[in-house]
Amino acid sequence: MNLVLYRKYRPLNFGSVVNQEHIKTTLANAVANNRVGHAYLFTGPRGVGKTTLARIFARAINCQNRTGSEPCNECEICKPFLENTSLDLLEIDAASHTGVDNIRELIDHLQFAPTKATYKVIIVDEVHMLSKGAFNALLKTLEEPPSHAVFILATTEIHKVPATIISRTQRFDFKKVGIADLSKHLAYVASDNQIKVSEGALMEIATAADGSFRDGLSLLDQVMNYAEGEITEELVETVLGLTGVKTLSKFLDLLVENQTQEAVSFISDLTYGGKDLYQFEKDFLEYLRKILLTKVGTTSDFGYTEEISQKMKDQAQALELPRIMQIIQIFQKAEGEIKWSSIQSLPLELAAVEATEENNPPQSPLILRGDEAAEEPPLNVREGEGELFAKVQAHWPQILEKLKEYNHSLISSLKLAQPISIEGKELVVIFPYKFHKDAIEARKNRIVVDQVIEEVTGLKLMVKPTLQKGEAQVEQKDELVESALKIMGGEVEN
Template identity: 45%
Template sequence: MSEVLYRKYRPQKFGEVVGQKIIKTILQNAVRLEKPAHAYLFTGPRGVGKTTLARIMAKAVNCLAPAEGEPDTICQNCEGVQAGRFLDLIEIDAASYTGVDNIRDIIEHVKFTPSQGRYKVFIIDEVHMLSRAAFNALLKTLEEPPAHAIFILATTEIHKVPATIISRSQRFDFKRMAMAEIMEVFEKITLDSQLKIETEALKLIAQAADGSIRDGLSILDQVSSFSAEEITLAQTEDILGIARLSSTQNFIDKMIIGDQQGAVKFVKDLSFQGKDLTQWTRSVLEYLRLILLVKIDSNNLAEIGLSTEENVKLGRHAASLPAGRLMEFIKHMLEAYRTTKISPVAELPLLMAVMTLLPENNAPSTFVEATADRQPPLSSKGGEDGLSNYPPATTSDHLQSVTIIDLGTVLDHWAEVMNKIKEYNHSLVSSLRLARILRIENLDVVLVFPYSFHKDTIDARKNKIIVEQVLEEVFGHPLRIKLFLERELGKDKDLLSEAVKVLGKLE
């Protein structure tokens, strides 16, 4: 009978544990210096190594030949711990044994000296599940523990552990694993087990693991049973019922341009395909968090670790979503995430979020060619000749066909726009290169400049005409430019800070 991956590849030494570097160093040094604490409290999300490190610690303090605080894993005591037959290691699941009588049994064991090793080690998992009476009984032992006893308490809900217990223990907060750390483990395991699976499929599993190595290995185990051939990304999506990042980005595209019908159809299609809508909504929130990080500091884009194509789209979304609108997205998608878990109709909270965020009968942002009788707007500065700042519109006797042009289209062709402007006036490009394309509003391309000098340069009548003529030449429609300074949008920073607080509540 084959062994499940998370058991087969469970670390047996401190050095084999991925992540939790500080915790590993402290525990290993305690063993090396022969100064282990009498009580440890491990807290953190599930599947991040709490029980694994507790067992390694039990092995290390009782190892017959430790080297620099590491257990040798081959002595009689180490093999006994690994096989689950070491008499001086007592493990209790507090979720099953919550009563005071169970703790009293432990206290009776504490009195006796170790029979095989140097220390009796008591690992109490999910310690927050103990009753109040059980905690009180345990407290007395923690106050005056015998020299040969070590307690290692593990919990996923530290707020339920009494302060009196916490204060008598060395507390270690375990963190979720970074995606890169999970991928490192996956690559080693797939190589060792000769499992054929696409890298993109592994990334999707790592994303679904949500920082938990154990959960990730359980998912990998599930996926590996699907086929003896190479497992593809598409197969992984079908097995897990989750969608790739490009799916999330396509949904955000529709939300940004206001395509209510497209967004609703997108959600309905996900539901029809059997996708896990709770997990997918969480992925939307995670993506909104990435947008927020890039919006706060564009340098974060290079550190996120997405593909080039995904990075380009992420940059577009961050540029096109004003801070206030981004916060609205986060607020309503967060509410959808919370209610999807309990809704009898899983897609309903998502549909409600879409309908709330996008006005009724809202259509995608469009550009319409101007008609002959449309008067071009006058210069906002009221120039001396009173002429429009905009180039003459293409005349027509009737309304021309509607063409959808979104921010992504403009960004895709922006290099072409810059090259053509250079042909007219080389110096304009220097000022325009500093501009950030904020969004598309009706017939307006909204540009934001860091300094007034560059904004004023582009805003000069003759220069503005050149830019707008080139835009019409490239996109085939008369477009206008609206210019702003970054400081004029400074109020968005407060909204970004509030959005960070909202996202921080996602658990």
């Protein structure tokens, strides 16, 4: 990760920290009123300013030349704190110092009064990584801290910090930085470096940073290295391998308009364009999530430009909630499959087909008939179920023969099955094996079977595949089974 810009633009006082207003104010007030606690816990996502604020606070409570609550960053306390050469400021990364010995060392160090500062400040980053023993040692010190000690514990995973530790601290929950705030900050950094960046490009970077300052500046750094002249949306997308929000929006349009062919071509284009399909999938899911949040009214302000915000609102409005959920589910499933698929684009192409096909108005006569049957029971079923069933039974061999023309593989699932009754508009067919039953249960297959039954018998029925209880009848030499096997060219084994 490129951290040049991040280090250069790290805020040095409370006033220049963007976002986290509530935390800034509370800490600044503690400094101004000289009410400094012994232990603070900063929790929140990575790159949102936890360590930055911890360091500002460490200087502010010790600075001899404060303006209000702001450290001067010049005095003999501030300077060594800034350079991290002071004995009164200790920063440890718990990720690499997890053991009880590391904490004991800290505690020993705390026994001595500060050399120059008023407070000895200990910043423990990623505190959740400490071992159990280390936490216990830390807890003892937090219970009876030396009067000159100030602990600032930082974590991205608060649920891994023991409750006994949390209860000894003042807790501050840091939030992700919004896209608008982050864009604004990135715009400032870019202009300070005499770099021209389009509004759309800033938004793309801010979106990709996912609420993290550190990531945002690191991404800007990366893009700046490639830029000759103005940084555009296209450049950002190329350098970072992102799919821009406009492109994601267009893809959703294709799905919603049931344009199967275009949607699949869209995926192919991404593949040939060398895009990271896994990243695209992630970006698209995030986009769908925002449409969902807009739809349910949680929020529609994601910090995007006016044009894009409006487009997203329109899309959310035009879509029914179940349809949004359906598309999300289809693509969520694809996300899990991309990693394992030998053809990376296949799960996405399938998802595109599924998301467009399912809501297509019925076109083929097969599907049309299936849908009609689902809606209202046709009259002829009510004539008398016994009679109708006899008719189906009599025609079963022809039904199987006809099915063979439609779909050869269906026969292997049906050859051991038997129709046993008609219930309402359903034809109950029993299967000795679950996988045969499941195959016929699949909607597409069921529709074909229903269609063939109608063609042969003139009856509108829906097949209801049912698993046969026990195995007694499996080997029964039955007329129906025999005729089925004849069609398959097989023999009944005894």
